[in-house]
Structures are given as structure tokens and as C-alpha cells.
Amino acid sequence: MAETSRDRMVRMLGMVAYLEANGPTPVKTLAAHFGVTERRARDELWTLGTSGVPPYLPDECLDFDFDALDEGLAILRDSQGVSQVRLSGQEAIALTGALGTMLDAGTAPAGAEQVLARIREAGGDVAPVTVLEGAEHVGGDIRTALTTAIDDGVAAAIGYVDAQDRRTDRIIEPHRLVAIDGVGYVECWCRKAQDYRTLRLSRIESAAVLDSSQSHGPSEEPGFALEAQYHATVVVARGARWAFEDIGSATITVDDVNATVELGVTDEDWAAARLLSVAPALVSVEPARLREVLRRHADAVLAAQGD
Amino acid sequence: MSDVSAEQRRLNLMIALSRTRHRLTREQIRARVDGYDTVPAGATEEERQRADASFQRMFERDKDELRSMGLPLRTITDPVHQDDLGYRIDGDTAMPALDLSLQDAAVLALAVEYWAGKPLEADARHGFAKLISAIGHGESPSLPFGGMSTTAGADATSTLAAAVSDRQVVRFEYASASSPTRRRTVQPWGIVMRAGVDYLVGWDQDAEAVRTFRLGRVQGSVKTVGEPEAFERPAALPLGGLEESAPDQIAVVAVRPEAGHALRRRGEPVGAEDGWELFQVAYRHADLLRAEVLALQGGAKVMEPGELAESVKEHARAAKEVARG
Numbered sequence: 001m002a003e004t005s006r007d008r009m010v011r012m013l014g015m016v017a018y019l020e021a022n023g024p025t026p027v028k029t030l031a032a033h034f035g036v037t038e039r040r041a042r043d044e045l046w047t048l049g050t051s052g053v054p055p056y057l058p059d060e061c062l063d064f065d066f067d068a069l070d071e072g073l074a075i076l077r078d079s080q081g082v083s084q085v086r087l088s089g090q091e092a093i094a095l096t097g098a099l100g101t102m103l104d105a106g107t108a109p110a111g112a113e114q115v116l117a118r119i120r121e122a123g124g125d126v127a128p129v130t131v132l133e134g135a136e137h138v139g140g141d142i143r144t145a146l147t148t149a150i151d152d153g154v155a156a157a158i159g160y161v162d163a164q165d166r167r168t169d170r171i172i173e174p175h176r177l178v179a180i181d182g183v184g185y186v187e188c189w190c191r192k193a194q195d196y197r198t199l200r201l202s203r204i205e206s207a208a209v210l211d212s213s214q215s216h217g218p219s220e221e222p223g224f225a226l227e228a229q230y231h232a233t234v235v236v237a238r239g240a241r242w243a244f245e246d247i248g249s250a251t252i253t254v255d256d257v258n259a260t261v262e263l264g265v266t267d268e269d270w271a272a273a274r275l276l277s278v279a280p281a282l283v284s285v286e287p288a289r290l291r292e293v294l295r296r297h298a299d300a301v302l303a304a305q306g307d
Numbered sequence: 308m309s310d311v312s313a314e315q316r317r318l319n320l321m322i323a324l325s326r327t328r329h330r331l332t333r334e335q336i337r338a339r340v341d342g343y344d345t346v347p348a349g350a351t352e353e354e355r356q357r358a359d360a361s362f363q364r365m366f367e368r369d370k371d372e373l374r375s376m377g378l379p380l381r382t383i384t385d386p387v388h389q390d391d392l393g394y395r396i397d398g399d400t401a402m403p404a405l406d407l408s409l410q411d412a413a414v415l416a417l418a419v420e421y422w423a424g425k426p427l428e429a430d431a432r433h434g435f436a437k438l439i440s441a442i443g444h445g446e447s448p449s450l451p452f453g454g455m456s457t458t459a460g461a462d463a464t465s466t467l468a469a470a471v472s473d474r475q476v477v478r479f480e481y482a483s484a485s486s487p488t489r490r491r492t493v494q495p496w497g498i499v500m501r502a503g504v505d506y507l508v509g510w511d512q513d514a515e516a517v518r519t520f521r522l523g524r525v526q527g528s529v530k531t532v533g534e535p536e537a538f539e540r541p542a543a544l545p546l547g548g549l550e551e552s553a554p555d556q557i558a559v560v561a562v563r564p565e566a567g568h569a570l571r572r573r574g575e576p577v578g579a580e581d582g583w584e585l586f587q588v589a590y591r592h593a594d595l596l597r598a599e600v601l602a603l604q605g606g607a608k609v610m611e612p613g614e615l616a617e618s619v620k621e622h623a624r625a626a627k628e629v630a631r632g
Contacts, residue, residue: 006372009314010433014440017402021441033444034436051318053326054339082322084402084440088377089472090465091434094427097500098418102454104502108414109450115411119438122403129468130544134502150451161568165603179421179454182503187453205568238482245523246504249457254482273602277594279625288632295630300605301623305616 010084011036012044016062017084019076027072038072045074052080086122093129095119100131105184106138106201107177136202138184145207146174146186155191155212159205168192171210172199175218181246189216232271233286234261240281243274258283265290272297316342317369321378321396330383330393337362370394374535375469376433402437412439413447421454426465456503463522464498464505466529471495473535476512480526488526493518494537497544508544517545554589558596559610561585566606570599585610597622 011034018033019025031041045064052061062082065075087095099116102108142158149156156174161167172188179185184201196219234244241259244250250263265271272293275282279298285291311319319341324331337343343365346358373380378400383393407415419435422428463479470477477495482488494510496517504521511518560570561583574586590596593615600607600619609616 004429005313005317006376006429006433007436008312009317009376010436012314012318014436017440021404022443025444029444033439033442047312047315048318051315051341052322054319054323054341056341080322081325082318084437085321085377085400086402087434087437088375088430088469090375090427090430090468091377091437093468093471093498094422094431094465095415095418095434095438097427097498097505098421098431098454098456099414101500101503102417102421102452105454107452107454109417109452111410112414115407115414118405118407122405129498129500130546132499132501132546132549136502147451165566165568165606167565167568176451176453178452180503181455181457182501205572245521246502254488269604273598273604275629276601276622276626277598279622279629282625282629284632285629291630291632294626297601297604298623298626298630301601302620302627304605305608305619305623307620307624 008044012048013082013084015041015045015074016048016076016079016082019074020079020083024068024073024075027069027074030074041074042069045069087119092119092123096123097129097131100129101182102179104131104134105136105179105182106143107179107184134182136183136200138201139204142201142204142207143177145209146177146201146204149209150174150176152209153214155210155214156207157210158199158207160199161203161205167205171212172197173214173216177201187218189214189219191215229268230265230287230289232263232265232290233284234263234275235259235283235285236261236278237281237283240278243278247274268293269297276301311342313369316340317372320369321373324373324380324394324396325400327395330395332391332393333363333366336366336394374473402440404441405438407438407442409442409445409447412442413450415439416447417450417452417454421456423455425456426462427468430465430468463507463525463529466531467495467507467522468498470529470531471497471507471540473531474538474540475535476532476537477509477529478532479529481520482524482526491518491520492532493520496540499544499546499549501549506549508546508549510538517547519547519549554591556590556593556612558588558590558612558615559585560588560596560600560607561610562603562607563605567603570607583608593618 014034015030018030027038027041031038034041048062049064049066050061062080063078065077068075096116096119099108099112103112145156155171157169157171159167160170171191174186174188176187177184178187185198186201187198190197235258238254238257238259241252241254244252244261244263247263250261253260268290271290275285275294276297285294323340337345343362344358346355370380379397381395381397383395385391385393415435415438419431422431467477476492478490478492480488481491492512494512495507496509499506499508507520507522509518559577562570564584570586570588574588577585577587579585597615597619600609601622609619
């Protein structure tokens with residue numbers, strides 16, 4: 001992504017803060033810390049050295065040891081009171097929102113809670129984001145077992161209830177805990193399926209760490225199991241559009257009467273269940289393949305419930 | 308044009324406005340702060356006007372930029388000459404010492420990754436760069452965690468986040484579930500996130516009431532109206548319907564053995580009949596329980612209440628009708 005003037009200004013202020021906190025530092029280290037070339041770091045230190053308070057007399061600018069700078073060492077002599085700026089409202093909302101969401105999804109690393117608390121404390125007058133608990137709950141013991149297996153590079157035995165309500169016992173090799181749109185998943189190699197899987201944490205009923213070492217490393221393609229198989233077009237009465245709003249891949253266009261939903265189908269049974277939940281508002285479903293799954297579900301419900 | 312870069316000019320503006328005892332007017336800023344073009348001697352009237360307009364535009368952009376960086380840049384009116392505006396940066400603007408570790412930096416990097424490809428990514432990236440500035444350099448640990456956001460509404464979230472912290476009124480087109488698309492003018496009070504869905508809570512100026520807006524339903528762009536610091540935010544954000552409330556109704560659901568695991572976990576067993584196991588399940592929203600039963604593909608049926616059982620059937624019949632194509 002293209003670097004903006006803001007990125008450069010934040011970085012220059014950051015270099016001043018770094019030197020204030022850590023003392024004389026090789027330009028090479030400074031460049032590595034801020035992810036730029038040494039030349040760029042040196043240029044920006046020179047720019048800082050010609051910035052300051054009007055009318056910019058020598059003792060009114062930020063001062064560095066420029067001889068040392070030529071030798072590759074950054075030494076800040078006078079910061080003119082300039083330092084890194086506290087977080088803006090948007091910055092605080094973006095960072096605390098993501099951390100809060102990962103904590104709620106059960107996929108935050110150790111220490112995330114303390115980092116979140118410290119950012120909030122430092123926020124001052126900015127409006128923090130409120131992160132509310134979602135409907136899914138992940139057992140703390142399940143989380144602990146999975147992170148232990150990840151850290152130790154071993155397999156875990158889990159009891160898993162899939163989206164079609166089938167309960168299976170599986171042995172997985174967990175690699176990473178991820179939050180996708182606020183829902184927690186574990187990325188793993190599943191020995192039963194002999195393939196990579198992304199399993200929803202709230203569907204794991206039990207988890208135990210095994211002695212057995214992992215045989216497969218993490219997949220090169222994260223999110224693989226969430227790839228869409230085909231595209232569907234669903235038209236519903238506009239009042240029922242809410243039923244599709246939480247589907248990340250869905251685009252919804254609305255006219256005066258109806259809403260047209262374009263979505264990628266990753267799991268036909270899951271999609272059919274979602275359509276059933278708003279069935280009286282359905283106008284049309286394409287393609288025929290999805291209609292067939294919908295019909296099968298409806299028949300099964302009527303057979304059980306009685307028609 | 309001056310050869311001073313935009314970032315250096317803004318740095319100089321930030322320093323000048325932080326150091327001034329009273330305030331600096333636009334003309335003082337233009338004359339003193341390094342990076343702004345002054346009118347060249349002997350310029351024609353037309354050249355002078357063009358230079359003036361270019362300075363005003365540049366200064367407006369710089370002012371907005373410093374504000375969105377989190378600097379409290381205030382407009383100070385002269386008590387004698389009211390239309391003569393001046394500016395100053397007030398108060399303590401420095402990032403407090405947070406004493407963060409390299410492990411903390413790795414945790415924060417995940418928060419930036421979460422917004423990858425979304426408008427909040429830039430805000431997260433700048434915030435990250437600010438927070439890690441003073442951490443001594445070292446190898447950051449690579450953590451086996453990750454995240455991403457794919458939901459709609461993140462475009463509006465970034466603009467609204469700025470408006471919430473600047474306390475600036477916003478206007479946007481909004482399509483609620485029940486009413487047609489309408490323009491709303493709102494004092495944005497706070498952003499709420501739940502399970503990956505973003506909401507705005509604020510004061511709807513036309514309805515004269517507190518309202519919650521689901522940001523995925525905002526159509527088009529969000530525009531700010533009027534000046535910053537236009538209203539006070541309430542100390543506690545009213546969450547209204549977003550707050551989960553306790554279930555208040557009871558259903559009896561029959562499930563097949565080895566089916567309905569989620570219902571079994573929540574419910575109380577109350578017997579068995581004809582190959583079905585019965586569970587009492589507490590619920591608040593009938594539509595959610597109905598959706599759960601419908602999703603079990605005949606692995607469950609509603610025994611009580613009768614209306615709920617009837618509406619399960621109604622849904623299945625309607626689905627069959629549509630499935631005919």
C-alpha cells in the first residue's frame with residue numbers, strides 16, 4: 001500500500017520518541033525498527049533537524065549530532081519538546097475494536113487484555129469503542145487446550161458438532177486461532193479428513209492435548225475452508241434483508257419492495273438453513289442446485305413436525 | 308512552490324501552534340511557518356488571488372490532517388475582532404509512556420492485520436506506529452493468532468469513528484429493516500462492535516431520540532455537518548436494544564437421539580416419547596429458536612408452544628413453494 005504523508009510524519013515523531021527513550025542508536029537499528037531503508041531514516045532525521053519553531057534559528061530547531069549521523073549513529077541533542085502524539089479517536093477505535101473483538105471471539109493471544117487496558121488508559125478524551133459480547137461462547141478450557149497444543153506442536157483430540165449438527169470425534173493438529181468477523185476459529189490439519197480445516201471454536205465441545213507430534217505445518221492459504229463453491233442470487237422481501245447482513249461475502253441491493261442478495265455459498269446446508277429461517281419472505285432462489293437443497297430441508301422438517 | 312514536504316510543513320505547523328502563547332492567525336502562519344508560500348513581490352492581482360486561494364486550501368488540509376492525527380487544534384476568536392480567527396494546539400498532546408514490550412507490539416500487529424483491506428487499516432497502522440515508537444528494537448515474536456474483517460459497513464465506521472472523537476454531527480442515508488431509505492442527521496456518540504458487526508449509537512436530530520444504526524445499512528458515504536465539538540457525549544453510552552436480555556419464555560422441543568447438541572446443552576431433559584427426547588428450552592426471540600429447529604433438518608420438532616410449532620410448518624411450506632422455482 002502506498003505510504004502517505006501521515007505515515008512519514010508519524011514515523012518522524014516516532015524516531016524522536018525512540019531516541020528520547022533509548023538514547024544514541026545506530027541509524028541501521030532505527031531504520032529496522034520503523035521498517036524503512038537506512039537512507040530514508042537518515043533523510044528524515046535531517047528533515048527533523050531543519051524543523052522547529054519560527055524563525056528557525058539554530059537553537060530553535062530539533063538538534064542532532066550531525067557528525068555522528070554521517071557516521072551512522074543517531075544522537076538527539078534537543079527535541080524542542082517534540083514527541084510522538086497520543087492516539088487519535090479513530091486510531092484508538094481501530095485498535096481497541098480489533099483487540100476487543102479478538103478477545104470476545106476467544107482468539108486473542110496472552111497479554112491482549114493488558115495491552116487493551118493500557119491503550120484505553122492512555123486514550124484520554126477520545127471516545128472508546130464499546131465491544132459487546134457476541135452470542136457464541138468459547139470454553140476457557142477448550143481455548144487453553146488448543147493454545148497448549150499449538151505452542152507444543154502436538155495434536156489435540158476434540159469433540160466437534162458440525163453445522164449439520166453431526167457430532168464427531170476428531171484428532172486435529174491446531175496451527176492458529178483466528179477471528180473472522182468476530183467469530184473464533186481454529187486453523188488446523190484434520191487427521192480424520194486428511195485435509196486442512198477451519199473449525200468454529202463454539203462448536204468444539206471438548207478438547208484434550210495429546211502426546212502425538214504434528215505431522216503437517218500450517219496451510220499456505222489461510223481461510224481456505226471458507227472459499228465459496230458457487231454463487232447464488234436470492235430475492236427476499238426487503239424487510240427480511242437483515243437475515244443476510246452478517247454474511248461477509250454477501251452484497252445486498254434494495255428497491256422499494258425487495259432486496260436482492262448475491263452471496264457465495266460455502267456450505268449448501270448452512271445456506272439452506274438460512275433461507276428456511278426467512279422462507280415466507282423468499283421471492284426467488286437461484287441456482288436450481290440450491291433450490292433442491294432447500295426443498296430437501298423443508299421436506300425433512302415437515303416429516304418431523306407433521307404437515 | 309516551496310520545496311518543503313507536506314510532512315515537514317505539518318510538523319512545523321504543529322510545533323508553531325503548540326508553542327504560541329496566545330494564538331496564530333492565518334496570515335501569521337503563512338508568513339512565519341516554513342513551508343507555506345507567500346505572495347511574491349511584484350505579483351499581479353490575479354497571481355496574488357491564486358496564491359491566496361492555494362494557501363487557504365493547503366492550510367485547511369493541514370488543519371484537518373493535524374486534527375485527525377489526534378492533535379487538539381482549537382480555533383480562537385479575538386474578543387475585539389470577532390471574525391479574525393486564530394489557532395492554537397492546546398494541552399498535553401504527547402503519547403504517555405506505556406512501557407510496552409515487543410510481545411505487546413506483536414499483539415498490536417494482529418489488530419492492524421484484522422483490518423487489512425478495510426478503511427480502518429490506515430488508522431490502525433498509524434496508531435500501531437505511534438504506540439511502538441519508544442519500544443527498544445528487537446525481534447518481535449510471531450504469534451499463532453490472526454483475524455480479519457470482511458463485513459460491510461467498515462467504510463462508514465472509519466468516518467464515524469473520526470466524527471465521534473471530534474464530536475461532529477454527521478448525515479447519511481439509512482435503510483432500516485422496516486422503513487424506506489431516509490436521510491438521518493445524527494450526533495454520533497459512540498461506536499459499538501458485537502461479533503464483527505459495527506453499530507453507531509447517537510442522537511437522531513430529526514426523531515429527537517437516541518437511535519442505534521447498523522453500519523452495514525448505511526448507504527453511500529457519511530458526511531460531516533458543521534464544526535467539531537458541536538455537542539457533549541453522554542458519560543455512559545445508552546445501548547438500548549443492543550444489550551442482551553434474559554430469556555423469558557419456555558418451549559418444549561423434541562430431538563432425535565444424537566441430534567440437537569446445542570439445544571441439549573441449553574435445555575432441561577423432561578422425558579422421552581416415540582424415539583424423541585424432550586427438552587425444555589428457555590428463549591427470548593422466537594425467530595432464533597425457530598431458525599435453530601429449522602436448521603436441524605427434521606432432527607428436532609417443536610412440541611410447545613403451538614404457535615411456534617405452527618410457524619415452523621409455515622416456514623417449511625413456504626420454502627417448498629419457492630423451491631419449485
